[in-house]
Amino acid sequence: MTDLALPRGATQVGLAVDVAAFAMHAGELHVLLVQRGELPHARDWALPGGFVHPGEELHEAALRELRTETSVELEPRHLEQFFTFGEINRDPRGRIVSVAHLAVLPHGTVSVSGGGHTLGAEWMPAHRTPRLAFDHQAILDRALGRLQLRLEYANLALEFLPDTFTLPELQGVYEAILNRKLDKRNFRKRLLAQGSLTPSGERRSGVGRPAQLYRRAKGTRTPAL
Template identity: 80%
Template sequence: MPSTMPPLPADALVVGLAVDVAAFAIHDGELRVLLVQRGEGPHLRAWALPGGLVHPGEELAEASLRVLHDETSMDLEPRHLEQLHTFAEVGRDPRGRVVSVAHLAVLPHGTVAVQGGNEVLGAEWLSAHNPPPLAFDHADILAHALARLQVRLEYANLALEFLPEAFTLPELQGVYEAILNRQLDKRNFRKKLLAQGVLTPSGERRSGVGRPAQLYRRAKHARTAAL
């Protein structure tokens, strides 16, 4: 049966659909965001979040993973990926009307090597709390992503996605402090976190300077609560 859907009017607005990805990882105790240096205008040589137009028939999550790989040569997939916010300010891109669905990503524990791909000059993990000037409205996107990341600490235990399978309580506290950009009281942090039931002892200890540290894992049926 032929479709009765009327065609779009000739003066219909043509809008480009894009994705931009704020990808985070902990490096040397600091929260870093993955940035690329643009190799073409507008904003030539400026730092930006990985991003690009969505291909026909491509899901938004697929597009986000694609641009991460294409622009940073990174083969490792995020441990967490979620839609963040839609940015549709008129004039956000001088090339035309482009609506971006921003995503937040968390990369696994450990240093993830990146390098520029496609038409970018380079890719680096830079400070998330003190980034360089960013192209387009990417400073706003990063600010939204940081705020979401901090909220997700409180009710989704997202800090655990930054760590290896087994970790110490000081390492977990370090993730919280890196994301919140402030120090936490050690005793109160441990007391509240252990009371939530989100962790379980692994039965192993890590040797180092002083007394071997107890290792923990995510509890199988972890409940969430705010610190």
């Protein structure tokens, strides 16, 4: 029988997950943060996360921590692992490796509240966060880079929108994630040429001419990696 005991001198390593959960609010990309209620970093803001339970899959742990610490009950429209953070001194409690997850929450997800050992939970502008605990700023920065990369080869921007949307609303998601303005004419030309959108046959009334509504074309779901 194979000896499963740790060899002499081997390092005890804790396994954790952290979740960078995003949504659009008032035309700006927001990330969900919690205020820690325990040491280390008590009262500091952080990404939702915690230790993986025995027999628990990583994505299950990510969803559990997201629900427990923020009271979000809705299923993310997108959830993926995107990087593993294992620097030796990233956590003062010992050697802890965190598998970071990126989540996109459904359009209209606004109400959150702290739970578990947190003092509170809030949506904050993703490009303008307060000082974060541990190495969570590095995790957030990499998550933002992942979002920007996914705009180039997937349809992740569509996960931030309701089922039907206008092209200006879609452009607003791109600009919020990239944190810069885009040329309207070139954006529309490129997006419509990709074949990932189809007219819904409806228009939204408002100021001026009613805007054409679009929806995701069939067969263009965002792949989860």
